[in-house]
Amino acid sequence: MADPQSYRPRTSDIPTTPGVYRFRDPQGRVIYVGKAKNLRSRLSSYFVKPAQLNPKTHAMVHTAASVEWTVVSNELEALQLEYTWIKEFTPRFNIVFRDDKSYPYLAVTMGEKYPRAQVMRGDRRKDVKYFGPFYPAKAIRETLDTLLRVFPVRTCSPGVFRRAQQSGRPCLLGYIDKCSAPCVGRISEADHRQLADELCRFMGGEGTAFIRDLERQMGAAAADMDYERAARLRDDVQALRRVFERNAVVLGEDTEADIFAVAEDELEAAVQVFHVRNGRIRGQRGWVVEKVEDFGPAQFITHLLQQVYGNDDGGDRLPREVLVPVEPDEREHLAAWLKTLRGSAVNLRVPQRGEKAALMETVRENAEQALRLHKSRRAGDITTRSAALQELQEALGVPVPLMRIECYDISHVSGTNVVASMVVVEDGLPKKSDYRKFSISGQAARDDTSAMYDVLTRRFKRYLDEREATGTLISGQVEAETAAGARKFAYPPSLVVVDGGPPQVAAASQALTDLGIDDVYVVGLAKRLEEVWLPEDEFPVILPRASESLYLLQRLRDEAHRFAITFHRKKRSSSMLESVLDDVPGLGPAKRTALLKEFGSLKKLRAASREELLTVSGIGPALADHLYTALQAPDQS
Known part of the structure; x- marks a missing residue:
């Protein structure tokens, strides 16, 4: 230290x-x-x-x-x-609020010719209207299924939509009247867009008015003795009411707020937030974080809001009101930042009394329960992980803690399309952002040991180059532009694990020796008897079959194998496709790239019709004929 x-x-x-x-x-x-x-x-x-x-x-x-x-x-x-x-x-000593997944929204793609309603996660896209978030995902899927009865907008993917257009037959939802089937011309483009607009207005807060309008239409139809239409409208009204019943009104219908609460002890803190839209609880999110910083409650809330709304990119996901248990540090600056994200003022405050304060108490109870549940579940996990790392360190005789372990695997078919994978665990947990893939060619691809030597040499040469470029670290002032930099590839591990026995271990060890690296330890895990081999040792280390340390190595080896196989299959499919496309006259690099992006594999490209080929950017009738003929030729199959 x-x-x-x-x-x-x-x-x-x-x-x-x-x-x-x-x-x-x-x-x-x-x-x-x-x-x-x-x-x-x-x-x-x-x-x-x-x-x-x-x-x-x-x-x-x-x-x-x-x-x-x-x-x-x-x-x-x-x-x-x-x-x-x-x-x-993502500094290790900062509190970082990480969801195990992004939260689902009901999204309507208003930028498309025929807008599509779907459940969407992740970053916002242009010309898409979002409603939510909803949790769990099952709730929004059931809501969308109910809404399709009244607003039968398209929900299918572009591929399904194109196939229906070409065949002239709608999908199942079109047959059961949960889609207006614009793909086969049952509804015009303008009428379908109007349906999508009505769905957006309903989800945007005009639901009560929409239901009243349907009830008036139902009464008029009954007065005209058009009982079949009145019955359909009655069923539509009941369906829309069921949507509202799933989210009980807790505040005034014009309320848009996110309500945060925190439960904590000396080591960890649990955060819960209720998303209230139109007076209803539309979703709930939660985090449990380790308190690695010496923060007071005000600073904690500041960092919480920074990361929650910064990751969501603000915008229409940021409500008019944000309610927190304590006033955050530097409240005015934080409110100004939230205003820039939303585009309008955000009321950031602590509720003192009334319905909002009562609802915050409910959120706090959820946070306390989440912290208790986390501790009961996590205790075993932390103990097991720590025991596995400690047991492995002692069994291998490594003098330093195994904070970071990297595992390498080689994949090929009869020596062709040779690739390698690198997977990483830190503190016993996968760090997928540091996974890497390697393509291997030339003399390095002649056998597994040469490939392993090549991969380890490339990986650790990069480490040495970046370490030399970094130079001696000196404390002092830097400019914001020079301070920013890409995430480093070459962080050194404590332990390197290779998939294989003595030959692979010897190759990996030789690569590190040739680079002058003597503080990274190498072992190999052989599949046959799950033996652990050390460099230059005549006999393997035999870990107990039921030990957590062996289980950790097996999981790491299997993850490296999975990652390598996935990359190998993708590369093999792309290379086969490119070899076929090479023989098509008039097909340049840009059009070949467009075909690869659209179809992705040789099997899908051969199954494509001339009409589907014509939908690809840059492919005209003559080129589509040449391409279709080349793909269907007997000697190419």
């Missing part, structure tokens, strides 16, 4: 203006990002006597090897830059 005094900057060199600072470890990784109104005062607080620091801060400053800062003009800029860097670098 580093001595903080070894990289402490001189106090006189630190400005007293607002700014954002970053601590880096010896490999140059950003491990903590913070902001301050007064940089000198804040940074000096990290270099006091170790006994005066809390355990988390003590661990952070002794892990770091340097500190740097960027001066900004005001506290709002500091808030924005701090969030940007936390999102970019």
